[in-house]
Amino acid sequence: MIHVFSTCGILYAGEDKWSVDPRVSLVTLNQEEFSIKIENVDMTDEGQYICAVQTSSKPRTTSVHIIVQVPPKIMSLSKDIVVNEGSNVTLMCSASGKPEPSVTWKLLSPSGHGLSSDDEYLEIPAITRQRAGMYECTAVNEVSTDVQTVELTVNYAPSVVEGKDVGVTLGQRGVLQCEADAVPQADFEWYRDDRRIFNGFDGIEIEDDGALSKLTFFNVSEADYGNYTCVAINKLGAANTSIVLYGESSTC
Incomplete structure (x- = not known):
């Protein structure tokens, strides 16, 4: 007679099933070969299994130890975060699995400002705008890989591109341009000397x-010629640039 034991007790005595687990079944290959089949293996199935065969002389036993491997799963991850430039930032990513997964961080940046860490924690002191972007946490073991991402937004005060003076002939169309880099996106204000210009003011359009x-x-009229100031503003600060609109002689 064959007996099959696990750390939880007797599974089979002969062909009589003692285990109440429907996932476990005895497979008889022939009179000398038997197998235990366990479907949908989980962590509770890990342990030693012993097969004991009763012969006329003495029982013979053999054993096998089942190690259950579990794919990695990221259990805790920092939420998307918005910080001001210069802040110290810590991103956290923890994962479970068996064998214990290794965790790595990587900044997915096409600009070449790569940043990575071989730890659950990614420390970024005095963060700059170049470190903003999507951060990828990867948990990997011998079974498979789990990947999740965190978006890190860095706020910073506006900076403006130096304005270019524009020459326009009387009666023609003229355009002054102001470009700003800022997060959050900057709001714009235009001034002629110390007087603010609003959309539609004296036939001028602001877009x-x-x-x-x-x-x-x-x-463009003679009165339009002069110095104009563009101011870019967000909650962290402001920047400005000056542009001169000047007369340009017409050519015949």
Whole structure:
């Protein structure tokens, strides 16, 4: 007679099933070969299994130890985060699995400002705008890999591209342009000397499109010539640049 034991007790005595687990079954290959089949293996199935065969002389036993491997799963991950430039940032990623998975961090950056860590924690002191982006946490063991991402947004005060003076003939269309780099996106204000210009003021149109603001004169007059200031503003600060609109002689 054959007996099959596990760390939880007797599974089979002969062909009589003692285990109440429906996942476990005895497979008889022939009179001398027997197998135990366990479906949908989980961690509770790990341990030593003993097969004992009763012969006329003495019982013979053999054993096998089952090690259950578990794919990695990221259990805890930092949420998407928004910080101001210069802040110290810590991203955390913990994972479970068997064997214990290794955890790595990587900044997915096409700009070449790569950043990585071979630890659950990624420390970024005095963060700069170049370190903003999508951070990827990877947990890997012998079974498989789990990957999740965190988006890190870095706020910073506006900086503006130096304005270019524009020459326009009387009666022609003229456009002054102001470009700003900022997070959050900057709001624009235009001034003539110390007086703010509003959209539609004296036939002037102001059009903002993301990081670019345009001040358009549809019919330049002598009074339009002069110095204009563009100011870019967000909650962290402001920056400005000056642009001169000047007369340009017409050519015949």
